[in-house]
Amino acid sequence: MEDMNADQGLLVATGVRKTYRTGSVEVTALLDLDLVVCHGEMVAVTGPSGSGKTTLLNCLSGLDDIDAGRVEVDGHDLFAMSDAARTEHRARTMGFVFQAFNLIPVFSAVENVELPLLLVGTRPREARRRALEMLDRVGLGHRVEHRPSEMSGGEQQRVTIARALAGRPAIVWADEPTGNLDSAMADQVMDLLCELNRDEGQTIVLVTHDSAIGARVPRLIRMRDGRLVDDVGQTVRARAPIPDVPMG
Ligand SMILES: Nc1ncnc2c1ncn2[C@@H]1O[C@H](COP(=O)(O)OP(=O)(O)O)[C@@H](O)[C@H]1O
Ligand SMILES: [Mg+2]
Numbered sequence: 001m002e003d004m005n006a007d008q009g010l011l012v013a014t015g016v017r018k019t020y021r022t023g024s025v026e027v028t029a030l031l032d033l034d035l036v037v038c039h040g041e042m043v044a045v046t047g048p049s050g051s052g053k054t055t056l057l058n059c060l061s062g063l064d065d066i067d068a069g070r071v072e073v074d075g076h077d078l079f080a081m082s083d084a085a086r087t088e089h090r091a092r093t094m095g096f097v098f099q100a101f102n103l104i105p106v107f108s109a110v111e112n113v114e115l116p117l118l119l120v121g122t123r124p125r126e127a128r129r130r131a132l133e134m135l136d137r138v139g140l141g142h143r144v145e146h147r148p149s150e151m152s153g154g155e156q157q158r159v160t161i162a163r164a165l166a167g168r169p170a171i172v173w174a175d176e177p178t179g180n181l182d183s184a185m186a187d188q189v190m191d192l193l194c195e196l197n198r199d200e201g202q203t204i205v206l207v208t209h210d211s212a213i214g215a216r217v218p219r220l221i222r223m224r225d226g227r228l229v230d231d232v233g234q235t236v237r238a239r240a241p242i243p244d245v246p247m248g
Contacts (some may be wrong), residue, residue: 009036009072010170010203011060016069018052018059018226021043029055031226033069037171037205041234042197046214047223051209051230054175056223060205061094061173062086074170091120095164095172101156103148103163110144114164127166134162137192138192154185161192165202166175172196174206178213190216 018030024035029052037043044139045053058064060071062078069178074093103112135144138158139206148156164172178186222230
């Protein structure tokens with residue numbers, strides 16, 4: 001079962017539509033969007049401001065609802081489950097990195113990284129061990145007791161990457177992860193994300209308005225007005241979906 005899902009794509013989105021309604025104004029931010037991302041791929045989604053990149057990330061990760069279509073992650077239909085099941089599925093299969101680091105200011109680096117592990121029931125000793133290992137992995141083994149305010153922006157973003165990866169998620173979503181960083185720190189963060197994909201096969205979907213950042217990523221997708229207009233360099237081909245037949 002696992003292998004069949006792997007061949008069909010880790011993320012399979014079909015006909016996804018999202019319309020925001022504010023008073024009498026409607027904005028269709030995603031228009032019948034289809035996307036397959038396979039295990040081990042790193043994908044950058046670029047496009048101008050307002051083209052729907054953040055909406056794509058929020059809808060395909062199940063952080064936000066959709067108006068039509070279907071999204072499967074790791075073999076599970078996100079919008080066929082209850083909100084509670086979706087939240088649980090997200091905690092177990094997805095990691096997130098945002099432009100604003102969203103670290104807890106009174107927690108040290110290691111406490112920030114272990115928190116999501118503790119929330120899914122990992123034993124404290126194991127959570128601490130794993131958090132320290134991940135901080136070491138992102139080059140912050142010497143900063144584990146520092147609070148966010150005692151670290152540079154680049155270091156804080158590396159803490160969030162350690163936090164996103166600590167639970168060994170199937171997929172990591174990153175929304176403008178370098179948006180708050182100067183170019184040297186942005187390069188470091190991109191180097192780290194590319195390395196995690198290349199060396200460890202971490203599946204990553206990154207959205208950015210910065211085409212120079214997009215150009216560093218193996219597969220580059222461009223969006224305009226809620227549609228995918230270009231998709232170059234797909235690294236792993238998805239097999240045609242296997243029809244739903246009852247098992248046994
Ligand atoms: N919460 C919201 N309510 C109403 N409109 C929204 C909301 N979020 C985004 N939009 C609109 O949807 C479109 C896509 O936005 P977004 O996904 O944030 O684009 P991007 O991340 O590419 O800049 C834009 O026209 C934006 O104004
Ligand atoms: Mg955005």
